Amino acid sequence: MLIGQFTILPLVKVFMSFWFGICCLFAGAVLLGGFKPQVPNARIFLLQPFLMICGGIALVAAGKWFARNDVAWLSELIATALGAQRDGASVTRDALMNVDADTVPMSLKVAAILLAASGAMALVAGMVAPHSWPGLVQAGESSASSQSGNWNFVYAILVITLSTGIWRRRSWAWWCGFLLLGLSVCWSLLAMSARADVGPPVGIKVIFAIFSSVIVGIWGRWWYAQRKHFLWTKEGR
Numbered sequence: 001m002l003i004g005q006f007t008i009l010p011l012v013k014v015f016m017s018f019w020f021g022i023c024c025l026f027a028g029a030v031l032l033g034g035f036k037p038q039v040p041n042a043r044i045f046l047l048q049p050f051l052m053i054c055g056g057i058a059l060v061a062a063g064k065w066f067a068r069n070d071v072a073w074l075s076e077l078i079a080t081a082l083g084a085q086r087d088g089a090s091v092t093r094d095a096l097m098n099v100d101a102d103t104v105p106m107s108l109k110v111a112a113i114l115l116a117a118s119g120a121m122a123l124v125a126g127m128v129a130p131h132s133w134p135g136l137v138q139a140g141e142s143s144a145s146s147q148s149g150n151w152n153f154v155y156a157i158l159v160i161t162l163s164t165g166i167w168r169r170r171s172w173a174w175w176c177g178f179l180l181l182g183l184s185v186c187w188s189l190l191a192m193s194a195r196a197d198v199g200p201p202v203g204i205k206v207i208f209a210i211f212s213s214v215i216v217g218i219w220g221r222w223w224y225a226q227r228k229h230f231l232w233t234k235e236g237r
Contacts, residue, residue: 002078006071012063015218016056022211023052029204066106105229108166111177115163119156126152169231177223185216 026049104112162180165173189209 002082006074011218011221015215016060018211018214018218019056019059020053022208023049023056025204025207027053062110066110104167104169105226107226108169108229111226112163112167115159115166119159119163122152122159123156126150126156169229171230171232174223174227174230177226178220181216181220181223185212188212 030049159180162173162176165176189212
């Protein structure tokens with residue numbers, strides 16, 4: 001007799017707890033007046049904690065929708081494996097998973113679409129409003145601000161290329177996924193430390209840095225598990 005329950009992975013629970021915890025922390029700081037925009041255009045960034053809370057709720061809802069058939073699928077998979085072993089049949093992992101080399105897994109589709117959307121937004125930002133991140137430059141540093149639009153174009157090209165590689169399940173795209181995660185956390189930490197007189201207190205920055213590192217580590221672990229979906233040469237396996 002096999003007894004168990006279907007539930008969310010503990011790692012996912014920890015990740016979402018970190019997500020909502022840090023978002024609520026920043027939202028409370030915004031409501032209490034801890035964040036003061038330095039320029040009029042920076043007021044939109046005060047909405048970011050609330051947008052991230054909504055994003056977390058949407059992420060949970062999307063995960064629930066994608067997993068709507070998992071209970072039935074896993075039950076059938078377990079029953080098939082137990083029945084085959086009871087009958088003395090040999091069951092391979094590929095046979096149970098019914099792997100199709102020409103089918104792009106849903107997880108890679110979602111990752112590729114999100115990256116492509118991020119690249120498209122960066123492309124639009126570079127064409128329409130090429131300005132630097134508020135608080136990173138002084139008021140007189142117009143040259144640095146004018147160059148930020150070029151970085152948007154570079155980011156858009158790189159991310160769209162990466163999304164194409166993920167969709168096509170190229171091995172180099174799997175490695176570049178880790179590079180993107182590392183650069184994202186480095187950029188977040190750099191943006192906070194660029195101006196000491198702007199932004200939240202030092203304690204909040206330290207907490208944010210710790211949470212960012214943990215979240216990137218969780219995403220890195222998830223991305224590592226996606227290795228099985230990419231097309232590798234015999235030597236790469």
